[in-house]
Amino acid sequence: xxxxxxxxxxxxxxxxxxxxDEEGIDYVVTDETSGREYTAVAYFPLPTNAVxxxxxxxxxxxxxxxxxxxxxxxxxxxxDKFDDLTERFxxxxxxxxxxxxxxxxxRAQDLAASLPTYIVMTIVSAVIATAGLLxxxxxxxxxxxxxxxxxxxxxxxxxxxxxxxxxxxxRGVLLQIVGVVLSVIxxxxxxxxxxxxxxxxxxxxxxxxxxxxxxxxxxxxxxxVAIGAGVAGGVSLMTGISAALVGVMIAxxxxxxxxxxxxxxxxxxPALALGSSVLVAVNVxxxxxxxxxxxxxxxxxxxxxxxxxxxxxxTLKRVVVLVVAIAxxxxxxxxxxxxxxxxxxxxxxxxSSIDDVLAEERYAGYERVxxxxxxxxxxxxxxxxxxxxxxxxxxxxxxxAGLAADIDSRLVADHDLEVAIQVRYVEIERP
Numbered sequence: 001x002x003x004x005x006x007x008x009x010x011x012x013x014x015x016x017x018x019x020x021d022e023e024g025i026d027y028v029v030t031d032e033t034s035g036r037e038y039t040a041v042a043y044f045p046l047p048t049n050a051v052x053x054x055x056x057x058x059x060x061x062x063x064x065x066x067x068x069x070x071x072x073x074x075x076x077x078x079x080d081k082f083d084d085l086t087e088r089f090x091x092x093x094x095x096x097x098x099x100x101x102x103x104x105x106x107r108a109q110d111l112a113a114s115l116p117t118y119i120v121m122t123i124v125s126a127v128i129a130t131a132g133l134l135x136x137x138x139x140x141x142x143x144x145x146x147x148x149x150x151x152x153x154x155x156x157x158x159x160x161x162x163x164x165x166x167x168x169x170x171r172g173v174l175l176q177i178v179g180v181v182l183s184v185i186x187x188x189x190x191x192x193x194x195x196x197x198x199x200x201x202x203x204x205x206x207x208x209x210x211x212x213x214x215x216x217x218x219x220x221x222x223x224x225v226a227i228g229a230g231v232a233g234g235v236s237l238m239t240g241i242s243a244a245l246v247g248v249m250i251a252x253x254x255x256x257x258x259x260x261x262x263x264x265x266x267x268x269x270p271a272l273a274l275g276s277s278v279l280v281a282v283n284v285x286x287x288x289x290x291x292x293x294x295x296x297x298x299x300x301x302x303x304x305x306x307x308x309x310x311x312x313x314x315t316l317k318r319v320v321v322l323v324v325a326i327a328x329x330x331x332x333x334x335x336x337x338x339x340x341x342x343x344x345x346x347x348x349x350x351x352s353s354i355d356d357v358l359a360e361e362r363y364a365g366y367e368r369v370x371x372x373x374x375x376x377x378x379x380x381x382x383x384x385x386x387x388x389x390x391x392x393x394x395x396x397x398x399x400x401a402g403l404a405a406d407i408d409s410r411l412v413a414d415h416d417l418e419v420a421i422q423v424r425y426v427e428i429e430r431p
Contacts, residue, residue: 024088230291404422
């Protein structure tokens, strides 16, 4: 619920109070004695979703658009009229907790931090994320997301678009570009520093770190994460609930991938840098698209009626641009998804053939311990197996010749796969 305070222009007192009476709203009026063109100040409680329509109605009867208006959160209102008003607007308005357009704009402006603060927090979060990735520490990576200030710019751009505030929209877009570029630069510089200063083991391969490798080949599930973050951001903003946790979710989609781009550049891994760059771009676009669609669907429009057609056209164009860009980048995601599926299928086929060979009578007592498959990759995609390392448990006195050749023959016969086979034996002794 909200407590609204408005200044009433001279000559409009009876009209404004008449609207409040007609709507069944409890109010208190005090005289305005500052000597300006206002004659009184009205205070009245409203359900959250009633603020925007009531203010619109007051504007229509002459309440100055530049009049001093304050909307604050109220903890408790004890009034029969207020209860009736809550029930009536719960039936009329979609979304009981939907905040007013004016409050939405104010929240978006508050979320977009000042530039110096935004720059410092972005650099710090990118550096911490890079350290977490190189340490292969999920906890550290999560910590970097908590302090990342990225929810503000994304939500500001979406709000500015739907309400026709071009300055807010441009600020949101600019801060997002600055944030992503700054994150990559900071991560690159930090990764080079720790490498030159020998703060990481010499010859470290970032692709062997699980926190890094999982961002090498993004697939369609990454797109779902970004869209979900954008939807959650839009919903949290328009319902007035805390955006802190949603901000972490948005940072999940942006900070670690941006830091991974920096690591790929610093360690000379173009595949890592390119794959993560695609992930960052898709996530940024998807978050903006989801937030924009959610806020537009929720019914937020410019206050000026004559501006609405222009804003609708501009918003539609932005949605089309975002959808086309995401669709183009999704070709890469689709390729990675299909490639991953193909490799999983090949791995299952290889394991099945190995099990068939070990099931033969001459290998009685043998058992598969593990299968490791090494691959080669062309153009970041098109993975193919190059070597299979089979670890087999055998009794101490078992013969150990011919298994690699049998596995190789079976793979060629069953699946037309020609790969290097390496067999490692582990003695297993049982009582």
